[in-house]
Amino acid sequence: MGSALKIKRPLTHNIYKKDFPLLHDTHPQLHYLDNAATTHKPQSVIDAIVDAYSQTYGPIHRGLYPLAEAATAAYEEARETLAHFIGAASSKELIFTRSATEAINLVAQGWARPRLREGDCIWVTRMEHHSNFLPWQRICSQKGADLKIVELKEDGMLDWESAEGLFDRPTRLIVLTQVSNVLGVENPVRAICAKAQQAGIPVLVDGAQAVGHQPVNVRELDCDFFTFSGHKMYGPTGIGALYGKIERLEEMEPLLLGGGIVDQVDDRHFTLGSIPERFEAGSPNLAGAIGFAAAANYLLEIGLAQVHTQVSQLSRAALDALSQCPDIRLLPGRNTQRHTIISFIVDGIHPHDLAQIAGEAGVAIRAGHHCCQPLMNTLGLNGTARLSLGLYNDAADVDALLLALDQARRLIG
Amino acid sequence: MTTHQLYKDVLLDHYRHPRNKGNLDGARVVGRGSNPRCGDEIEVGLFSHGNMLDRVQFRGRGCSICIAAASMMSEALSGRSKTEAAQLSVVMHRWFGNGNGAKVEPTPPALEALSAVREYPARRKCVMLCWEALSEALFALDQTLRPL
Incomplete structure (x- = not known):
């Protein structure tokens, strides 16, 4: 045989x-044949990273001299490119993270944690990667909320019909992957988002296995949060992104506190700066962002x-x-x-x-x-x-x- | 045929025809090793009197390396003293336990073929599963033989 x-x-x-x-x-x-784990990089991405260090490297949002301004411009241009790549309404809605995992944890700790109450529910699905399971398991356990799971049907698709109470009031968030990293199936994200929208329930979509492999438009999906990573779409490791509808991002607290996220700080208090910078404490990953955007441009060209x-x-x-x-x-x-x-x-x-x-x-x-x-x-x-x-x-x-x-x-x- | 290939053939032979694999009824003690990452699981039974391990037997499920290692271990230890078994267990932990920097120790000829696995760090745990089970069993038999 x-x-x-x-x-x-x-x-x-x-x-x-x-x-x-x-x-x-x-x-x-x-x-x-291991592209769901990580993908290789085209020369244009490698060149963009080299160029970032050899030509435009400098501090971002921190310097007043030309090189710092060039670095800031390049970083923000990368944000524009990626926001456009996934169909976001504005580049403000795209936050750079270290990974899709970090993006999910940011929503869990920054958005869900402050508003989750005892007796609330978060729904996940049976096919989630640990990165889109553990943050929700932990937050539910911390807040006395219920973690509910949409189960599988025989054919490997999710059994939405049997997910009793999915769109009912105690549900505060629905979390699902767009494409399963094991089964390869694609979930009906748009339909779920439409129903959730009617019920006033936000939806987070893990797009790590979808972005870069098929056209993705977050406005068409109408999800509230969408996460993806650079290295699974022919971009560099160490960078990912969170898309959030602006009204959701306004409700969210930063995961990390530090440089670059505040307007004012005194001995007792601080006020947060604007979105998206308030979610990106620490010196941003300039070369990563530029490489990430180069991967998007490479794919857009094809x-x-x-x-x-x-x-x-x-x-x-x-x-x-x-x-x-x-x-x-x-x-x-x-x-x-x-x-x-x-x-x-x-x-x-x-x-x-x-x-x-x-x-x-x-x-x-x-x-x-x-x-x-x-x-x-x-x-x-x-x-x-x-x-x-x-x-x-x-x-x-x-x-x-x-x-x-x-x-x-x-x-x- | 290279030494490496020869070692691989030895491993495959142990996988296809495992020695001392089967029922653990009547064992003095049984120890268990498992790897939740792949679901592999080995139980090692010691049939002993006094200080002597008359027979070391195992059962379980696992990949080819996991089964071959258990089979080889059972051969290497049957008829030895429990102190010798504990010493060999220390050697194996040094040999396979600590990443690429693990110290290479002279090994008994019966276990030499396992050196083929050293170049696959991801599979070292597969080799060590049976030795973890052995450590547990030895400790149950004699509290002075602490597991590593």
């Missing part, structure tokens, strides 16, 4: 791979619709090929639609063994619980193997995985 099993070839020559020096030049033999179509085609072909293997169980089943992420288990082969054998064959996939233990517990699994596709992948990458699977079967199965 398998070695003859080649995927239908929707993409034999990838024109974008040459933009990524690590994959094209340094490791041309590597088949990188077109997010094109990115989405290309990767979806490859993903469908990979799904078809894997579903032909009788010893492979897809999670969820074959008929559930997904975009860039495919989780599976192979009979008799521990996911860690599979990932290691694949790794030695030059194929990078992920194995384990993917930071989704509540989901794994529900599925009754300890882990899965996961392939996740990016812009630079092509049919050869998926074929290499199919070969590696064969090797694993011979060695371990």
Whole structure:
């Protein structure tokens, strides 16, 4: 089995791979299928980071000399670019954070904590990453609130119908991921936001696995908060963003206090500065912001619709090929639609063994619980193997995985 | 065939044909090691009289390395004293316990093939699961043999 099993070839020559020096030049033999963990960087992003340090580097919002002003302008331009990238009404609504994780924690501690009361509810879903689960679990426990969970249906989609009381009064916030980092499915964010809006309940959407892979417009989604990270959309690590509707941000307190966020400070009091600066204490990550914006520009130039179509085609072909293997169980089943992420288990082969054998064959996939233990517990699994596709992948990458699977079967199965 | 490949073959053989794997009924003590990150779980039973470990047996589920390591450990320890087992456990913790800087110790030939795993820091925990279970069992048997 398998070695003859080649995927239908929707993409034999990838024109974008040459933009990524690590994959094209340094490791041309590597088949990188771990894009849900992190993505590689195009040369334009690397150049932008180098330029940030070699040409425009200086203090932001702090200096009155030309270089400081240039640095500030570059930082604010990056904010504009990213706000535009996700369709925010204004760049004021985009706050730079260290990561999507930090953005979620900012909302948990800065927005939810001051207004959550005993008996209130926060709804999360069964498929949340720990980063969008633990902050809510903690805040509910701290405030005597209920953490409620929207469960899964057989097909891997969320069972919104059974989420009793979701839009009722005790619910103070609904939290959900746009695309699951394990199951790959996309949630009906727009519909949930519309109903929540009618009930006056804010919604936070974790967009880490959606942004950069498909067109995203936060105003069309009509969510209150939206979080995403740079390094999962071909940008640098160490930077992420929180989008919030301006009226929500006005209600939110900063997570960190320090330089750059205040108007006035005396011995006993301080007054907060304007939005978004009040949420960005400490010297901002200039090179990170510039690299992040460069990634957005890179994707805008290609077109997010094109990115989405290309990767979806490859993903469908990979799904078809894997579903032909009788010893492979897809999670969820074959008929559930997904975009860039495919989780599976192979009979008799521990996911860690599979990932290691694949790794030695030059194929990078992920194995384990993917930071989704509540989901794994529900599925009754300890882990899965996961392939996740990016812009630079092509049919050869998926074929290499199919070969590696064969090797694993011979060695371990 | 490289030494590395030879070691890998030894590991695979232990995985495919694990030694001393099975029922722990009648064991003097049983210790448990688990890795919540991957759900792997090994129980080690000591069949002993006096200071001697007549037989070391294990059961559980895990990846190939986890099972192979437990099988190799059971072979290396059966017929040894509990003090020797505790000493070997210290060696193994030094060998695999502390990241890349872990001190390389001379190992008994029966465990040498595990050196193939040293280059995969992410898998070291898999090797050590059975040794953690052993530590727990030895401590239950003799309180002077404190787990590390």
